[in-house]
Amino acid sequence: NAGVMQNPRHLVRRRGQEARLRCSPMKGHSHVYWYRQLPEEGLKFMVYLQKENIIDESGMPKERFSAEFPKEGPSILRIQQVVRGDSAAYFCASSRGGPGTDTQYFGPGTRLTVL
Amino acid sequence: DAKTTQPNSMESNEEEPVHLPCNHSTISGTDYIHWYRQLPSQGPEYVIHGLTSNVNNRMASLAIAEDRKSSTLILHRATLRDAAVYYCILKKGVGTDSWGKLQFGAGTQVVVTP
Numbered sequence: 001n002a003g004v005m006q007n008p009r010h011l012v013r014r015r016g017q018e019a020r021l022r023c024s025p026m027k028g029h030s031h032v033y034w035y036r037q038l039p040e041e042g043l044k045f046m047v048y049l050q051k052e053n054i055i056d057e058s059g060m061p062k063e064r065f066s067a068e069f070p071k072e073g074p075s076i077l078r079i080q081q082v083v084r085g086d087s088a089a090y091f092c093a094s095s096r097g098g099p100g101t102d103t104q105y106f107g108p109g110t111r112l113t114v115l
Numbered sequence: 116d117a118k119t120t121q122p123n124s125m126e127s128n129e130e131e132p133v134h135l136p137c138n139h140s141t142i143s144g145t146d147y148i149h150w151y152r153q154l155p156s157q158g159p160e161y162v163i164h165g166l167t168s169n170v171n172n173r174m175a176s177l178a179i180a181e182d183r184k185s186s187t188l189i190l191h192r193a194t195l196r197d198a199a200v201y202y203c204i205l206k207k208g209v210g211t212d213s214w215g216k217l218q219f220g221a222g223t224q225v226v227v228t229p
Contacts, residue, residue, distance in 0.1 A: 035219075044219070045219075093158075
């Protein structure tokens with residue numbers, strides 16, 4: 001059973017370009033979460049999605065960032081007009097869903113570098 | 116949201132047990148205690164979780180205080196591969212929209228010495 005897959009693993013963008021990060025959840029998981037880890041900082045929750053729905057986007061920056069999890073295909077985290085401060089590791093996790101005992105499985109991350 | 120407090124770092128010798136404490140004095144009755152760890156340059160990895168009773172799995176044991184205001188993650192025999200940052204996280208046990216996210220603190224950096 002393949003784990004959570006993220007691609008690309010490394011992404012380099014120039015300031016002002018767009019970054020698209022993809023996440024394929026584990027088989028049987030319909031809940032996806034995105035987290036960001038800035039250099040020398042901790043992991044911060046960004047957004048929680050189910051198929052075709054955003055459930056909690058309380059951690060998403062108000063501008064330039066968006067996320068989707070379509071009925072078919074991977075979840076996409078999109079960053080428009082990237083700035084140097086967006087350079088970070090972006091981790092996706094998936095789960096079966098549910099409070100309390102639900103466990104999240106993380107992917108290897110996408111490391112975004114903005115030049 | 117209830118918060119957790121962990122020591123910044125702990126050192127252990129290889130093959131010795133490691134006891135990682137976590138304080139969560141404002142835990143609510145429906146919060147679950149989860150532990151994750153993050154090895155260098157990798158995504159976080161689930162370790163164990165519990166509610167009230169002590170729990171064991173192949174990776175570790177979780178000892179939960181009777182008043183639930185603290186817990187201890189126990190690695191029975193540390194290996195070099197256990198060197199990681201360990202996070203103690205409270206996860207809501209009721210079905211509101213906010214239960215999905217994990218709120219990571221600074222965690223405890225475990226250093227294992229050969």
